[in-house]
Amino acid sequence: MKIRAIIFELIVFSCALLFLYSALSKMLAISIFESQIANQVFPKVFTPYLTYGIPMVELLIAAALMLKRTALIGLLAFSALMLVFTFYIALILLGVFPRVPCGCATAFEHLSWRQHLLFNLAFTLAGMIGLWLYRNNQTKESMQDAMSDKEIPVHGSGKR
Numbered sequence: 001m002k003i004r005a006i007i008f009e010l011i012v013f014s015c016a017l018l019f020l021y022s023a024l025s026k027m028l029a030i031s032i033f034e035s036q037i038a039n040q041v042f043p044k045v046f047t048p049y050l051t052y053g054i055p056m057v058e059l060l061i062a063a064a065l066m067l068k069r070t071a072l073i074g075l076l077a078f079s080a081l082m083l084v085f086t087f088y089i090a091l092i093l094l095g096v097f098p099r100v101p102c103g104c105a106t107a108f109e110h111l112s113w114r115q116h117l118l119f120n121l122a123f124t125l126a127g128m129i130g131l132w133l134y135r136n137n138q139t140k141e142s143m144q145d146a147m148s149d150k151e152i153p154v155h156g157s158g159k160r
Contacts, residue, residue, distance in 0.1 A: 004133050011130035015078045016065035018123060022108075023058035041097045057081065072134055079127035086120040089113060 026033040034051040038044060061081065064074030092100055093113055100113070111119060 004137060008130055008133045008137070011126050011133070012065050012071050012075060015075065015123065015127055015130070016062045019058040019062040019065070019078065023055040023062065026055040026058075036101075040101045041099070072131075075127055075130050075134070079124060079131060082120055082124040082127055086117065086124050089117045089120060093117060 030051065033055075034047065037050045037054075038047045040050075042050065058081075061074050061077045064070040065078060067074075091097065108116060108119065
């Protein structure tokens with residue numbers, strides 16, 4: 001296995017593990033998570049949907065990442081959701097909202113908002129690197145496949 005493939009597999013595994021851990025920690029402390037979501041800047045009508053929707057989406061993405069057939073879709077979804085989470089934290093730190101809500105990461109409640117931003121940036125970057133590695137590897141493989149499909153004439157064999 002090439003080093004890029006190993007790095008890709010490590011990234012996919014780490015992303016799946018992060019979302020699995022995050023979703024399970026939210027689900028195991030669902031009442032705490034619900035009160036944290038209710039304290040966010042979103043209208044209260046979204047609280048039940050976000051409370052149950054976020055961990056369910058994280059579980060679905062983690063499952064997609066764990067299956068080879070859906071790993072690319074999982075990595076795309078992971079990167080997109082991490083980008084949304086990271087953007088939200090950046091808006092909080094920039095003072096866009098009238099107040100700073102309490103943290104909604106039961107799994108990582110010991111992190112400050114700045115630390116949480118850095119953590120999210122690192123995983124967002126990892127997801128994007130994984131996508132780049134996948135794309136780069138697919139391009140090379142498809143080029144090699146195209147090259148190997150062509151029959152090369154051998155002198156004196158009569159084949160063309």
